Amino acid sequence: MLLGYDVGVMSGAIIFIQEDLKITEVQEEVLMGILSIISLFGSLAGGKTSDAIGRKWTIAFAAIVFQAGAAIMALAPSFSFLILGRLLSGVGVGFGVMIAPVYIAEISPPASRGSLTSFPEISINFGILLGYISNYVFSxxxxxxxxxxxxxxGIIPSVLLGFTLLRIPESPRWLVMQNRLEEARIVLLKTNEMGMDVEQRLMDIQKAAAIGSANKYESKGVWHDILSPTPTVKRMLIAGCGIQCFQQITGIDATVYYSPTIFKEAGIQSNSKLLAATVAVGFTKTMFILVAIFLIDRVGRKPLLYLSTVGMTACLFCLSMTLGVLDHGEFGIVLAMLAVCGNVAFFSVGIGPVCWVLSSEIFPLRLRAQASALGAVGSRVSSGLITMSFLSVSHTITVAGTFFVFSLISLVSVVFVHKCIPETKGKSLEQIEMVFQKGGGEQKVGMVEMGDMERLVQEQDLTLTHT
Structure with a gap:
């Protein structure tokens, strides 16, 4: 929510910052994009930090750093202080976007892991909507x-987070890594509907943890395995980091940050109408993420990715044609709003939440924190580069031309999903690793699923015979 609020509120606040502090257009681009760029340091440090102090307290640290930055920005007397606050917020974002999905994936039962791991995306969207509403209310x-x-x-949510951290447990997989098995068993008992599965899950986690015991989870050994990957890890990295990058280079953050610019290009002139239009975008983005949460563990990850990437491609192309061909009349404004709302809707149905689910569930336990951090770095750097260059590129090839480029990139993402992303619905984190060991292709995935089914049937037969 903290990240989403910052993204949403800056799209409107920048209008008034420009008028008050008299910043240039280049300074505006830097102010918008620097948060995403600097967040890579938080993401890179997040993996080692979460392995050292735990997933739970890494989340707490991320919130503290982020809110310190938000306070400095709110009180900033000049552009320099705004940048300082933005830098601190960026570090907090880097920690947060890396650790939150990892924590949820590690604590969730397989049957509901997809829905639960999508919660960060729900909160980001809700935060964006609150940011848009805040712009409109305080304008x-x-x-x-x-x-x-x-x-x-934006400082208010940290108070709620403080109370929440007093209640939530530590990740059972991190507890196993620390040889705190009894504490891990207690957490699993609290988070599993069927108590009989707890011992089996604990054994699976211990086996996964034992694979990397020779390296004792030292950062050097983990990064060596990531930078010199086996074929299995290489396929995981391509899938996890690739989907993170495609989530951003299709232009979603540019659409959110610069939605007032887009609507102004379409023909809306007054600030109040511009900010009201952005509220409609935020509302659409938030509503459709709820659709994804309902479907992700029912229809699977890959069908939602297909729907999302194809739909985004169509909407981005439509927006490009609308801004480039139609005049600034009422029909053009309505069509532009529909295209923008359609783009964020398809994003929220698929690649938005599914990206975080996949990147947090496909890596083996020993590599999960650092590999997820690497994916988060790709996401944040991509976001920063797109955000910091949007106005300059738009002046060069027009806003319409920029969104035509985004539509072509989105078309490439459809091919990437088809070639590189396997289905992971309903599998335990340990079974997902087997899918990538088999090659990750559609036929191999089906074979693994059949093997899982046969194993389950055999276990059921043995249980009935014993009974």
């Missing part, structure tokens, strides 16, 4: 106060 205040209030309101 009537004096210019030098409005943007400070908009940014300052």
């Amino acid at each position: 009537g205040l004096p210019v030098h106060i409005s943007w400070r209030v908009m940014l300052g309101v």
Whole structure:
């Protein structure tokens, strides 16, 4: 929610920051994009930190750093202080986007892991919507106060997070890595509907942890395996890091950050109408993420990715044609709004939440934190580069031309999903590793699923015979 609020609120606050602090367009691009770029340091440090102090307290650290940055931005007397606050917030974001999906994936039962691991994306979307609403509500205040209030309101969620951290347990897989087996068993008992599965799950986690015991989870050994990967790990890295990058280079953050610019290009002029239009985008983005949560463990990850990438390609192309061909009349404005809302809707149905699910569940336990961090780095750097160059590129090839490029990239993402992403629905984290060992292809995935089914049937027969 903290990340989403920052993304949403900056799209409107920047209008008033420009007027109050008289920043240039280049400074605007830097202010927008620097958060994503600097977050790579948080993501890179997040893996080692979460292995050292635990998943739970890494989340707490991320929130503290982020909120320190938000406070500095809200009180900033100049552009330099705004950048300082943005840098701190970026480090917090890097920690947060890396650790939250990992924590949820490690604590969730296989049957509901997809839905639960999508919760970060729900919260990001809800935060974006709150940011848009905040822009609209506080836009009537004096210019030098409005943007400070908009940014300052983002500090409130940290209070809620503080109370939450007093209640949530540590990841059972991290506890196993620390040889705290009894604590891990207690957490599994609390988070599994069927108590009889707990001992088997604990044994599976111990086996997965034992694979890397020779390296004792030292960062050097883990990064060696990532930078010099086996064919299995290489396939995992291509899938996990690739989907993270495609999530951003298709232009979603540019659409969210610069939605007022897009609607202004379409023909809307007044600030209040621009901010009201962005609220519609935020509402659409939030509503459709709920659709994804309902479907992700029912229809699977890959069908949603197909629907999402194909739909985004069509909407981005439509937006490009609308801005480039139609005039600034009412019909063009409506069509542009429908294209933008359609793009964020298809994003939220598929690649938005599924990206985080896949990147947190496909890596083996020993590599999970660092590999997820690497994927988060790819995502944040891609986001930063797109955000920091959007205005400059738009001046060169027009806003319409920029979104035509995004539509071509989105078309490539359809091919990537087909070639590189296996289905992981309903599998334990340990079974998913077997899928990539088999090659990750559609036929191999089916063979693994059949093997899993045969094993389950045999276990059922043995149980009935024993009974």
